[in-house]
Amino acid sequence: xxxxxxxxxxxxxxxxxxxxxxxxxxxxxxxxxxxxxxxxxxxxxxxxxxxxxxxxxxxxxxxxxxxxxxxxxxxxxxxxxxxxxxxxxxxxxxxxxxxxxxxxxxxxxxxxxxxxxxxxxxxxxxxxxxxxxxxxxxxxxxxxxxxxxxxxxxxxxxxxxxxxxxxxxxxxxxxxxxxxxxxxxxxxxxxxxxxxxxxxxxxxxxxxxxxxxxxxxxxxxxxxxxxxxxxxxxxxxxxxxxxxxxxxxxxxxxxxxxxxxxxxxxxxx
Amino acid sequence: xxxxxxxxxxxxxxxxxxxxxxxxxxxxxxxxxxxxxxxxxxxxxxxxxxxxxxxxxxxxxxxxxxxxxxxxxxxxxxxxxxxxxxxxxxxxxxxxxxxxxxxxxxxxxxxxxxxxxxxxxxxxxxxxxxxxxxxxxxxxxxxxxxxxxxxxxxxxxxxxxxxxxxxxxxxxxxxxxxxxxxxxxxxxxxxxxxxxxxxxxxxxxxxxxxxxxxxxxxxxxxxxxxxxxxxxxxxxxxxxxxxxxxxxxxxxxxxxxxxxxxxxxxxxxxxxxxxxxxxxxxxxxxxxxxxxxxxxxxxxxxxxxxxxxxxxxxxxxxxxxxxxxxxxxxxxxxxxxxxxxxxxxxxxxxxxxxxxxxxxxxxxxxxxxxxxxxxxxxxxxxxxxxxxxxxxxxxxxxxxxxxxxxxxxxx
Numbered sequence: 001x002x003x004x005x006x007x008x009x010x011x012x013x014x015x016x017x018x019x020x021x022x023x024x025x026x027x028x029x030x031x032x033x034x035x036x037x038x039x040x041x042x043x044x045x046x047x048x049x050x051x052x053x054x055x056x057x058x059x060x061x062x063x064x065x066x067x068x069x070x071x072x073x074x075x076x077x078x079x080x081x082x083x084x085x086x087x088x089x090x091x092x093x094x095x096x097x098x099x100x101x102x103x104x105x106x107x108x109x110x111x112x113x114x115x116x117x118x119x120x121x122x123x124x125x126x127x128x129x130x131x132x133x134x135x136x137x138x139x140x141x142x143x144x145x146x147x148x149x150x151x152x153x154x155x156x157x158x159x160x161x162x163x164x165x166x167x168x169x170x171x172x173x174x175x176x177x178x179x180x181x182x183x184x185x186x187x188x189x190x191x192x193x194x195x196x197x198x199x200x201x202x203x204x205x206x207x208x209x210x211x212x213x214x215x216x217x218x219x220x221x222x223x224x225x226x227x228x229x230x231x232x233x234x235x236x237x238x239x240x241x242x243x244x245x246x247x248x249x250x251x252x253x254x255x256x257x258x259x260x261x262x263x264x265x266x267x268x269x
Numbered sequence: 270x271x272x273x274x275x276x277x278x279x280x281x282x283x284x285x286x287x288x289x290x291x292x293x294x295x296x297x298x299x300x301x302x303x304x305x306x307x308x309x310x311x312x313x314x315x316x317x318x319x320x321x322x323x324x325x326x327x328x329x330x331x332x333x334x335x336x337x338x339x340x341x342x343x344x345x346x347x348x349x350x351x352x353x354x355x356x357x358x359x360x361x362x363x364x365x366x367x368x369x370x371x372x373x374x375x376x377x378x379x380x381x382x383x384x385x386x387x388x389x390x391x392x393x394x395x396x397x398x399x400x401x402x403x404x405x406x407x408x409x410x411x412x413x414x415x416x417x418x419x420x421x422x423x424x425x426x427x428x429x430x431x432x433x434x435x436x437x438x439x440x441x442x443x444x445x446x447x448x449x450x451x452x453x454x455x456x457x458x459x460x461x462x463x464x465x466x467x468x469x470x471x472x473x474x475x476x477x478x479x480x481x482x483x484x485x486x487x488x489x490x491x492x493x494x495x496x497x498x499x500x501x502x503x504x505x506x507x508x509x510x511x512x513x514x515x516x517x518x519x520x521x522x523x524x525x526x527x528x529x530x531x532x533x534x535x536x537x538x539x540x541x542x543x544x545x546x547x548x549x550x551x552x553x554x555x556x557x558x559x560x561x562x563x564x565x566x567x568x569x570x571x572x573x574x575x576x577x578x579x580x581x582x583x584x585x586x587x588x589x590x591x592x593x594x595x596x597x598x599x600x601x602x603x604x605x606x607x608x609x610x611x612x613x614x615x616x617x618x619x620x621x622x623x624x625x626x627x628x629x630x631x632x633x634x635x636x637x638x639x640x641x642x643x644x645x646x647x648x649x650x651x652x653x654x655x656x657x658x659x660x661x662x663x664x665x666x667x668x669x670x671x672x673x674x675x676x677x678x679x680x
Contacts, residue, residue, distance in 0.1 A: 013492045102490060103476040108464040117433065117538040120461045133540060141457050142556045143547030146430065149540040159457075195497045200489055203479060206513045237642060237655045238325065244654045245664035248615070248636055251652045255634045256378055257559040257613040258580060261672040 001152070003031045003041035004088035006079070006107070007056050007064065009049050009099030018052035020059060023094030025165030027158045028059045030125045031092055032166065041092075044082060046075035047099060050178060058173030060166055067181045071099070076106060078183060080113040089152040090125075090134065091116065095159070111155045119148055121159040323642060332642070361518045363419045366401030371448035372418070373405045373439060373466075375459050381416055383633065384454045384509045389417040391481035391512040392452050395501060400449070403525065405442055407435070414522035417515030421522045422446060430542035436465035442527065443470070452481075455506040463506045475505040481512050549583045554600060554607040557583035559615075560632075562602050565589040566618020566639060570596075572662045573617065579669045585609075587619050603628035617658040621646030 005028055010021035031041040040062020045053055046069045053064045067078045083091065096104035111118040124137035128149050138146040139159040207222045234251075236244060252258035284298040323330040370392040374385035381389075392402045401419035404410065407426035424442055427434065439462065443451055453463035455477045467474035479496075480487035486505055487498045549557065562585035563573050577584045586596035588603055602609060604624040614632040619625060621637070621644055629635060629649070637650035638658040647653040654661065 011492065103464075103474055104460065105464055105467060105474060105476075108468045112468045118465075119539075120432075121457050128540075130540075137545075139457065140544070142558050143552040145545040145547075146542055147545055148430065148542045151538045151540060154538065195499050197490075197495045197497055200493050200496045203511070206510060233651045233653055235647070235653045235655070239654065239656060241656060241660040241664040242668070244638070244656050244661045245668045247652065247654065248638075248661070248665060249668060251634075251636060252580070252613065252615075255613055256380055257582075257634075 001034075001038045001090065002086065002088040003034070003038055003090045003092065004083065004086065005031060005041055005043050005056075005061065006091065006093040006097070006110075007043045007045040007053065008094065008097030009045075009047045010052060011098060018049055020052050020056045021094055021098050022165065023096075023158045023160065023162075024056070025059045026160075026162040027092035027094065027156075028056065028061055029164070029166050030122075030158065030162060031090070032060045033163075034125060034127065042086070042088070044079060046078045046082075047071065053178050054173050054176075055168065057176030057178070058168040058170060060169070060172065061176060063176055064178045065181050066178055067183055069183065075100070076109045076113065079106070080110055081184070082181060083110065083114055087153070089154075091153070091155045093155070093157050095121065095157050107155055107157050114155075116153055116155045117150060118155045118157070119150060120157045122156045123159050123162040125156070358518045360414065360521055362521050363401050366396075366419060367399035368396075368449040369401050369403045369420065369446060370396045371403045371405055371422075371443060371446055371451040373451065373453050373459070373462065375454055375456055376406060376408070376410060379408055379410065381410070381412055383514075384456055384459075386416045386514040387510070387512050388452055388454050388507050389413075390515040391478075391507045392450075393417045393515045393517075394481055394512070395450050395452070395483055397483055402520070403446060403448060404522070405439065405446075415519040417517070417520055418522045419520050420525050422525045422527055424527075429539075431537050431539060432461060432465060434537070436462055436469055440466050440469045445527070446525075449503075450501050451504050453504070453506045455508045460506055463504060467504050470504070472503045475499060475502055477508050478505050479508050479511040481505075481507060549581050550578070552583055554583060554585060554602070555610060557609070557611055559583065559613050560585045560602070560609055560611045561615040561617065562586060562619060563590060563596065563617050564619030566620075567658050567662070569659055569662070572666060576662050576666055579666060580615075582615070583611075585614075587625055588622075616646050616650070617662065619646050620644040621649060 005024060007024055008021060010019045010024070011017070012019045028041065031038070041060075043053065043056050043061040043064035044067075045064060046067040048069065048071050050066045053066060056064055065082065067082060069075060069078055091110070093107040096102055097106050100106075107118060110116075119136050119138060121139045122136045123139045123145070126135045127133070128135045132152050134150055134152060134154060136148045136150060136156060138148055139161050140146055207219050236247060239247070249258065253260060281298065284300065286297045286299045288294065288297045318331065321331045321333060323332050372388050372392045374381055374388055376382070376385060389402060389404070396402050402417055403420040403422055404413050404418040405422045405424060406413070407424050410421065410423065413421050422442060424438055443466070453459045453466075460476070463474060463476070475486050475488065477488045478486040479489060481501075483501065485498045486501050487496050489495075490497045547556075549559070554560065559580070559582045561577050561580060561582040563570065564587040567573060574584070584596070584600055585602040586600045588601055588605065590596040591598050591601040591606070599607075601607065602625060603622070604627045606628060608628045608630075609632055611632050613634040613636070614629050615636040615638075616629075617638050619637070620639060620641055623645070626645060626649060635646075635650045636652045636654075637644070637646040638654045638656060638661050639647055640655065640657050641647070642655045647655065
């Protein structure tokens with residue numbers, strides 16, 4: 001089984017140095033966690049800068065293919081052509097590549113171009129019971145998971161809740177090699193919406209429960225919890241404990257955090 | 270406030286007594302006759318004070334926050350908190366919208382989440398006065414009108430997990446709707462759906478917008494060092510907690526007729542999908558959806574643990590119990606513990622110190638059970654019960670056990 005990991009041109013948020021983005025390092029670890037039977041995974045990077053690729057080798061990649069592409073070019077055709085030639089069974093990517101427009105569209109565009117199914121936000125990868133299948137645990141947020149069994153080949157994006165990346169290994173980074181892939185033609189980035197750039201400005205936090213266009217007094221009320229649920233809240237003074245229990249359960253069911261008393265029967269047992 | 274003008278002559282005439290005799294007799298008046306009630310009646314401070322007295326309890330207590338004058342003693346029976354009487358707002362009907370802004374919410378469990386309502390607020394900002402907001406709901410949807418939707422398109426949701434087919438159905442529905450803008454939430458599911466739809470339709474996607482206005486969308490880029498601004502295009506995703514919810518009059522949410530588009534999809538590569546719910550006992554408190562918390566008003570921690578297990582909630586505690594060592598430190602809720610992002614918070618025997626309330630500030634629904642009517646937690650709660658939590662917990666356990674045995678009634 002061949003595994004490819006898509007690498008983007010990450011920048012350290014403080015120093016600005018070229019780094020492997022954390023999600024992609026986690027993807028390398030997930031691929032390595034599949035065991036020694038799959039062989040070393042291949043990194044694939046399309047971009048002008050190859051300085052962080054040695055670090056990706058140190059995270060556990062066997063070798064990295066680098067397509068030299070101008071920063072303004074669209075990486076999808078070049079990556080799709082390379083992946084179509086090498087036909088990996090599993091393609092891993094971060095949720096959102098760094099360095100480009102950072103819209104997170106590249107894995108989806110590649111999956112469409114290669115006609116692969118895409119499973120997003122995966123935190124664990126294992127082989128399925130059947131040969132040629134993979135069992136993926138997908139994060140649904142708040143600790144919930146969805147266990148998906150897919151037939152290979154498949155494209156997968158990684159969620160930050162995946163296990164942390166392995167420590168950098170210097171010897172591995174020295175042993176691995178970076179291969180430059182010649183490029184047939186450069187496709188210019190499609191003219192998207194005209195973007196105007198400015199220094200980032202923090203926006204004021206919206207106060208939950210405050211109406212849009214309300215006065216400062218209303219915002220203060222919402223911030224201190226006097227508006228919203230408290231204002232139209234229900235107050236029971238010294239009720240019978242049984243009545244209180246019934247009220248609490250009815251309230252919890254109305255807001256949907258507690259399942260109804262008897263689950264609906266869907267026919268099966 | 271205007272008082273009636275006094276007329277002293279008429280008052281005197283009303284008090285005059287006809288004592289008999291001729292005109293030589295001097296007029297006689299009965300001063301004990303009460304004057305006609307006009308204007309404000311006289312205050313009775315002692316009766317007011319007695320009316321503010323809180324019944325029950327060994328200590329003399331007064332409810333001084335009551336502004337209205339009470340004639341009798343305060344009722345100790347169950348009752349609603351006096352709410353401002355608002356007449357039902359009329360529904361805003363938009364007959365012929367100039368254009369449509371479509372919204373595709375997540376709707377976890379068939380309800381609009383906070384993020385979904387913020388998305389509708391963003392769509393309302395884009396639609397302005399002339400445009401209409403159409404909500405594309407997979408499955409049934411309640412409360413779309415008050416959240417700001419003018420039209421409602423209901424699509425049938427497939428039972429099994431097939432995101433590609435779902436995106437194809439959404440794309441087909443969007444193509445037949447002909448919306449000018451389409452907004453998705455930048456959440457796990459919504460962001461995935463938006464990107465699939467964008468690739469399928471071949472349209473650019475403006476992701477993670479933090480400012481949504483008809484004049485332009487703004488998103489952070491390159492590690493929040495710059496922000497990018499563009500005129501609103503067809504597809505955009507909106508970040509969480511960036512745009513305020515719609516707060517105007519409720520809209521109509523008229524159901525739109527829709528022709529069932531048959532979408533050809535390739536055979537699914539997904540062989541099976543199974544949802545594994547989070548284990549509430551082990552999920553970190555900051556991620557928990559439903560937290561039941563215990564405070565100093567409770568000493569019976571065994572029934573608290575049983576209750577938490579029966580409700581399938583995550584246990585929390587106040588600082589006092591964590592300091593005393595009866596609850597683990599990682600279960601502490603508040604400024605020095607965990608700040609919650611839960612949907613519902615149940616506070617048992619917690620009065621609600623300001624530091625504790627900071628941890629609860631993000632919770633949408635709060636239930637409080639406390640013996641103190643004047644506790645801050647009672648003030649904060651959506652359902653506040655002034656009762657001993659030690660007595661309510663066994664009652665809750667009994668009720669849950671009865672329901673589990675199949676004798677329960679839906680109240």
